[in-house]
Amino acid sequence: MIIDVRDGSEFETRHIPGSYHVPLHLLKEHTEEFAAQMALRVVLVCQSGRRAEEARKNLDAAGLSGARVLTGGVASYAAAGGDITSGRSTWAMDRQVRMTAGSLVLASVLAGRFIHPQFRLLAGIIGAGLTVSAATNSCTLGRILSWMPWNRPVSEPTKSDILAQLAPHA
Structure with missing residues (x-):
């Protein structure tokens, strides 16, 4: 079984x-x-x-x-x-996590350069979240993404x- x-x-x-x-x-x-x-x-x-x-x-x-x-x-x-x-067909969850995290880091770096430097803090927060995710073998971002309409069965x-x-x- x-x-x-x-x-x-x-x-x-x-x-x-x-x-x-x-x-x-x-x-x-x-x-x-x-x-x-x-x-x-x-x-x-x-x-x-x-x-x-x-x-x-x-x-x-x-x-x-x-x-x-x-x-x-x-x-x-x-x-x-x-x-x-x-x-x-939907993207695998780990691929969705990489795309979301990467996009947020890129957007925060660009916003920090062109809008306000404090936007760069978001990149640090995403990095910290990925570090905790690896250390605990869990993924909060993956759990959040699983609630998105395209991931609902x-x-x-x-x-x-x-x-x-x-x-x-x-």
Whole structure:
């Protein structure tokens, strides 16, 4: 059983055929209920492995100790020749973060040169944010960008939807 814990827009862009979409935020809220419906052999998938590892730890704490994480996520699976289902296309979140951060730094430097020097402070704030992001392996800017309309999925599964899909596998 392949469980994809990415956000809806990421899942819609591309996913492994036959995988179940269980967004990490829902899995964290209802771990015990989902774990009870999952098969004994579970492979957790995300973009890089970080969210899948977080999901594995939650499932392990709920008594599902056999879950494994697909190293390298969907990208490494596709690179290894695995079959992928593709949907609507959006930029990957890390690319959106780089474009947004880079654009803000460039704009603040130019505004600092031509409008007022204090605009350069924005470049420092963005740099500090990226440093904290790297140190904590989290991304606040990515979370903010995930709320943008182009990153919203057409339909996000609900707890009931997921439990209904997983039910035959208990």
